[in-house]
Amino acid sequence: xxxxxxxxxxxxxxxxxxxxxxxxxxxxxxxxxxxxxxxxxxxxxxxxxxxxxxxxxxxxxxxxxxxxxxxxxxxxxxxxxxxxxxxxxxxxxxxxxxxxxxxxxxxxxxxxxxxxxxxxxxxxxxxxxxxxxxxxxxxxxxxxxxxxxxxxxxxxxxxxxxxxxxxxxxxxxxxxxxxxxxxxxxxxxxxxxxxxxxxxxxxxxxxxxxxxxxxxxxxxxxxxxxxxxxxxxxxxxxxxxxxxxxxxxxxxxxxxxxxxxxxxxxxxxxxxxxxxxxxxxxxxxxxxxxxxxxxxxxxxxxxxxxxxxxxxxxxxxxxxxxxxxxxxxxxxxxxxxxxxxxxxxxxxxxxxxxxxxxxxxxxxxxxxxxxxx
Ligand SMILES: Cc1ncc(COP(=O)(O)O)c(C=O)c1O
Numbered sequence: 179x180x181x182x183x184x185x186x187x188x189x190x191x192x193x194x195x196x197x198x199x200x201x202x203x204x205x206x207x208x209x210x211x212x213x214x215x216x217x218x219x220x221x222x223x224x225x226x227x228x229x230x231x232x233x234x235x236x237x238x239x240x241x242x243x244x245x246x247x248x249x250x251x252x253x254x255x256x257x258x259x260x261x262x263x264x265x266x267x268x269x270x271x272x273x274x275x276x277x278x279x280x281x282x283x284x285x286x287x288x289x290x291x292x293x294x295x296x297x298x299x300x301x302x303x304x305x306x307x308x309x310x311x312x313x314x315x316x317x318x319x320x321x322x323x324x325x326x327x328x329x330x331x332x333x334x335x336x337x338x339x340x341x342x343x344x345x346x347x348x349x350x351x352x353x354x355x356x357x358x359x360x361x362x363x364x365x366x367x368x369x370x371x372x373x374x375x376x377x378x379x380x381x382x383x384x385x386x387x388x389x390x391x392x393x394x395x396x397x398x399x400x401x402x403x404x405x406x407x408x409x410x411x412x413x414x415x416x417x418x419x420x421x422x423x424x425x426x427x428x429x430x431x432x433x434x435x436x437x438x439x440x441x442x443x444x445x446x447x448x449x450x451x452x453x454x455x456x457x458x459x460x461x462x463x464x465x466x467x468x469x470x471x472x473x474x475x476x477x478x479x480x481x482x483x484x485x486x487x488x489x490x491x492x493x494x495x496x497x498x499x500x501x502x503x504x505x506x507x508x509x510x511x512x513x514x515x516x517x518x519x520x521x522x523x524x525x526x527x528x529x530x531x532x533x534x535x536x537x538x539x540x541x542x543x544x545x546x547x548x549x550x551x
Pocket of ligand 1: 248352390407409
């Protein structure tokens with residue numbers, strides 16, 4: 179297991195992502211209860227959407243808050259194993275190069291098979307590993323990303339189930355608009371159940387059928403099937419769940435400027451009156467997007483303070499004229515709550531014309547994740 183940096187090292191720069199474990203716990207419990215008797219696969223790909231996969235998967239495994247974990251690649255699966263995770267891990271991506279099957283099988287990672295070619299390769303890899311490969315077949319129902327259509331799924335099933343080295347454990351699909359499009363979701367689910375029925379008619383037994391992401395698990399009980407695969411709701415970025423991540427820093431520099439002073443690159447802000455301005459040691463190199471320039475607010479002293487001028491790679495300036503006691507060392511919340519005020523992920527995502535998924539996933543490794551209860 180890689181050594182954790184000492185706590186003191188984390189404090190050498192005040193910019194940090196605070197992850198509230200109590201919120202993760204609460205969200206996972208809520209999902210688990212809502213999904214039951216279906217299982218909960220906790221989707222921790224992309225470093226748990228920026229929240230820290232190892233830490234959150236350990237919490238979920240230790241406290242039995244999820245049946246297993248979803249990752250996007252063999253590397254992510256191996257990282258979970260290295261972090262001590264022993265439970266089921268499903269690799270959701272389509273694997274290439276095929277040599278990675280061998281690594282995955284050796285580490286007991288369950289594989290997604292979405293083509294006949296991949297089916298043949300996994301059979302061969304299982305033979306080489308001398309170990310069973312546990313596979314979930316991916317059905318294309320309308321996402322248009324990875325997945326085989328029904329006739330190909332039936333052929334893949336026949337191929338895989340004819341091999342003693344492979345266990346076909348599940349069939350799944352991914353919904354393209356469970357948060358926005360009930361009709362399309364219904365169409366996808368009906369293609370899925372038709373295919374599931376045909377597999378059963380062919381003698382398939384005990385397969386885990388799954389289709390639901392967070393939005394579907396919450397909004398469409400019929401989509402829950404045998405398992406739900408939830409990411410965003412666990413991170414509290416869906417309605418009815420508790421936000422988990424806050425992006426915080428401290429003021430490192432304060433100045434008073436005259437009317438007409440320019441702030442940041444390319445004269446991107448001009449003071450139209452005397453102002454008090456704070457500099458924060460966080461910028462787009464910390465996932466605080468340049469699109470927030472002159473648009474987003476930051477919380478200091480419990481008040482909203484507007485970002486002034488262009489966000490730079492490592493620093494951002496904000497207007498603290500109205501925050502009398504703002505000083506070097508004052509806490510600044512870029513995302514999250516302070517006192518009664520809140521900068522919600524949805525607000526920032528809206529400013530940057532993106533989605534909350536992208537916003538949190540973009541917070542890079544240089545921002546330490548600090549886990550708090
Ligand atoms: C295949 C698959 N299943 C489940 C999820 C989880 O989705 P959500 O975060 O919306 O719950 C994802 C994430 O994009 C995914 O790619």
